[in-house]
Amino acid sequence: MGVPRPPTTPAPASSDLVGAIRESRLMSDRRLDGIRRLVASGDYPAEPAPLADILVRDRLLTAFQARRLLRGRGRDLTVGRYVLLDPLGHGAMGRVYRAWHRMMGRVVALKVLHPSLASGGDSAARFRREMLLAGRLDHPNVVRALDADRIGPVAFLAMEYLLGLTLKDLLTLRGPLPPADVVHYAAQAADGLAHAHDRGVLHRDIKPSNLLLTADRRVKVLDFGLGRLLASERGDASLTTAGMIIGTPHYISPEQARMSEIDGRSDLYALGCTMYHLISGRLPFPGESSMDCLVRRIVEPPAPIAAVVPGLPARLVEVVDRLLARNPADRFQAAGDLAEALRGMLRRKVAVAGPGTASVVAAAPADAGPATPVLPGIASPDRSGEACANADRPLSVVADSAPAPLAPSRGRDPGRPG
Numbered sequence: 001m002g003v004p005r006p007p008t009t010p011a012p013a014s015s016d017l018v019g020a021i022r023e024s025r026l027m028s029d030r031r032l033d034g035i036r037r038l039v040a041s042g043d044y045p046a047e048p049a050p051l052a053d054i055l056v057r058d059r060l061l062t063a064f065q066a067r068r069l070l071r072g073r074g075r076d077l078t079v080g081r082y083v084l085l086d087p088l089g090h091g092a093m094g095r096v097y098r099a100w101h102r103m104m105g106r107v108v109a110l111k112v113l114h115p116s117l118a119s120g121g122d123s124a125a126r127f128r129r130e131m132l133l134a135g136r137l138d139h140p141n142v143v144r145a146l147d148a149d150r151i152g153p154v155a156f157l158a159m160e161y162l163l164g165l166t167l168k169d170l171l172t173l174r175g176p177l178p179p180a181d182v183v184h185y186a187a188q189a190a191d192g193l194a195h196a197h198d199r200g201v202l203h204r205d206i207k208p209s210n211l212l213l214t215a216d217r218r219v220k221v222l223d224f225g226l227g228r229l230l231a232s233e234r235g236d237a238s239l240t241t242a243g244m245i246i247g248t249p250h251y252i253s254p255e256q257a258r259m260s261e262i263d264g265r266s267d268l269y270a271l272g273c274t275m276y277h278l279i280s281g282r283l284p285f286p287g288e289s290s291m292d293c294l295v296r297r298i299v300e301p302p303a304p305i306a307a308v309v310p311g312l313p314a315r316l317v318e319v320v321d322r323l324l325a326r327n328p329a330d331r332f333q334a335a336g337d338l339a340e341a342l343r344g345m346l347r348r349k350v351a352v353a354g355p356g357t358a359s360v361v362a363a364a365p366a367d368a369g370p371a372t373p374v375l376p377g378i379a380s381p382d383r384s385g386e387a388c389a390n391a392d393r394p395l396s397v398v399a400d401s402a403p404a405p406l407a408p409s410r411g412r413d414p415g416r417p418g
């Protein structure tokens with residue numbers, strides 16, 4: 001899915017990559033003059049592609065920026081005061097980029113929403129309302145929202161940039177997670193939900209891709225405030241029109257699927273579906289189509305997790321079953337109660353049999369991470385280091401060329417022209 005962009009300009013002529021950079025407003029005129037002098041003196045190549053390679057090498061552009069500039073799409077690289085650095089991913093609602101706030105000199109994650117979610121009809125007002133609510137949240141298990149705005153049809157949300165992996169990524173990389181880890185992550189997600197619910201904010205789209213595990217093993221709930229936008233886009237429920245924008249319906253509650261009134265217990269159901277999927281590697285309601293998945297949760301219970309993953313401790317089975325109760329009255333009534341129940345299991349070091357293993361101990365203390373490393377590839381998770389390295393950089397801030405978000409930060413680059 002694409003974000004609307006201004007008509008593209010033709011790819012830069014040989015001498016004019018610098019012109020394209022100027023038009024994109026990625027660098028100061030002084031910096032550009034410096035680059036131009038180096039081209040004139042023959043120290044930098046004049047042809048756009050080799051010049052772009054050198055600027056990437058010298059960390060004056062990211063590879064992503066260079067590609068866009070060479071395709072004549074430099075103007076897409078700025079969104080208001082933000083400069084896009086690298087794509088982080090995309091989903092039903094839009095695209096997420098690592099971006100740089102020019103004035104404040106900091107790196108953020110910028111979610112650029114699909115236009116239909118925030119413009120036209122009453123969506124603009126809804127976007128404003130939801131962002132006001134999201135701005136109220138301030139909790140260690142909720143990603144911090146920093147800014148939200150709309151420029152023409154393009155609405156965006158800036159949030160703290162987190163180095164980590166979503167639980168969906170982790171599931172894809174590793175397969176089913178150790179039940180003890182899932183309990184630990186779900187307890188943190190429940191803490192974040194409790195904070196939001198206490199302030200009258202529902203999530204509406206809890207799922208593995210909206211739970212991000214940071215390098216220091218903290219779970220952050222992403223996309224608060226966006227679920228309602230998506231819900232109304234799903235609107236006419238849904239899912240019949242091919243190509244319509246919809247999120248995954250695999251985790252939503254029966255009452256949400258029916259478009260009935262919902263409350264915090266609906267988020268708890270979605271967290272239950274998420275736990276089920278993370279523990280077993282299977283969706284509680286797989287189906288041929290989105291409609292099929294939605295209807296099944298309304299009319300039948302899921303395959304019992306105890307049968308799908310034999311050997312799970314009775315207490316954990318009980319928690320998952322209770323979260324997946326069709327009637328909200330049969331679920332945990334508050335996210336705080338769920339967090340407490342999960343922490344109780346961790347405190348008691350419940351013995352947990354993971355899929356395909358004999359028995360493993362879930363020994364994570366209530367407020368520490370599980371014993372096993374959770375993020376392959378992050379040797380030294382140092383987010384503050386990265387922030388500082390970038391904050392020092394007055395330019396377009398070129399960060400790691402290694403794939404985000406797993407790449408640990410490197411130091412500052414040595415030479416810069418200009």
Ligand SMILES: Nc1ncnc2c1ncn2[C@@H]1O[C@H](COP(=O)(O)OP(=O)(O)OP(=O)(O)O)[C@@H](O)[C@H]1O
Nearest residue numbers: 088089090091092093096109160161162166209247
């Ligand atoms: N604050 C953040 N910091 C770092 N990376 C992030 C942040 N927010 C999102 N991401 C990355 O961006 C990716 C895409 O997020 P996005 O929310 O667009 O996907 P999704 O959850 O699958 O879909 P959707 O929420 O639209 O249904 C995530 O998988 C994650 O890797």
Ligand SMILES: [Mg+2]
Nearest residue numbers: 091209210223
């Ligand atoms: Mg998301």
